[in-house]
Amino acid sequence: xxxxxxxxxxxxxxxxxxxxxxxxxxxxxxxxxxxxxxxxxxxxxxxxxxxxxxxxxxxxxxxxxxxxxxxxxxxxxxxxxxxxxxxxxxxxxxxxxxxxxxxxxxxxxxxxxxx
Amino acid sequence: xxxxxxxxxxxxxxxxxxxxxxxxxxxxxxxxxxxxxxxxxxxxxxxxxxxxxxxxxxxxxxxxxxxxxxxxxxxxxxxxxxxxxxxxxxxxxxxxxxxxxxxxxxxxxxxxxx
Numbered sequence: 001x002x003x004x005x006x007x008x009x010x011x012x013x014x015x016x017x018x019x020x021x022x023x024x025x026x027x028x029x030x031x032x033x034x035x036x037x038x039x040x041x042x043x044x045x046x047x048x049x050x051x052x053x054x055x056x057x058x059x060x061x062x063x064x065x066x067x068x069x070x071x072x073x074x075x076x077x078x079x080x081x082x083x084x085x086x087x088x089x090x091x092x093x094x095x096x097x098x099x100x101x102x103x104x105x106x107x108x109x110x111x112x113x114x115x
Numbered sequence: 116x117x118x119x120x121x122x123x124x125x126x127x128x129x130x131x132x133x134x135x136x137x138x139x140x141x142x143x144x145x146x147x148x149x150x151x152x153x154x155x156x157x158x159x160x161x162x163x164x165x166x167x168x169x170x171x172x173x174x175x176x177x178x179x180x181x182x183x184x185x186x187x188x189x190x191x192x193x194x195x196x197x198x199x200x201x202x203x204x205x206x207x208x209x210x211x212x213x214x215x216x217x218x219x220x221x222x223x224x225x226x227x228x229x
Contacts, residue, residue, distance in 0.1 A: 044205070
């Protein structure tokens with residue numbers, strides 16, 4: 001049972017345009033969400049996070065939106081740059097797991113930003 | 116430089132031959148985890164450790180063992196590897212903080228079991 005789903009395996013956008021990556025979750029206990037970026041031959045690196053008490057968090061070109069009623073979050077990258085080309089993983093957790101450091105990851109979305 | 120290191124980065128082995136993948140972090144993090152990444156499944160947690168001598172199963176622990184004798188090291192042991200353990204493995208560490216689940220990942224170990 002996939003509790004965190006990224007239904008788009010890939011996304012291609014033009015440099016300078018907006019990239020929108022989507023993530024859906026099923027477990028209503030999740031109260032903290034993260035996005036990780038992964039380049040080939042490297043481990044995932046933390047990008048941005050959001051707590052369930054917020055509906056938006058912004059960090060430079062990256063903004064994450066959370067819609068709790070729809071159990072949906074999205075990552076917006078504006079403007080997109082070729083260096084943003086990577087696999088993006090959505091991850092979720094709950095305060096109940098804070099002693100475990102456990103994260104549930106989605107399947108990942110491969111973003112390609114074309115020059 | 117703060118980092119998580121894993122060795123080896125690539126490993127090809129045969130069914131049943133015991134192997135260990137090492138993981139070390141230099142950030143004095145309490146939490147460490149092992150994940151495997153498989154196509155279409157994302158990253159799934161194998162085992163985690165909350166501190167020295169404290170470990171517990173994640174979502175896919177079958178066929179794996181871990182130990183945490185020192186805070187910085189968290190080796191993953193496959194006593195009798197099988198082909199279904201062919202995967203990309205990541206070690207991760209994190210600080211114990213209230214709402215922060217940010218984890219730092221190693222570069223990965225690509226394991227092939229024939």
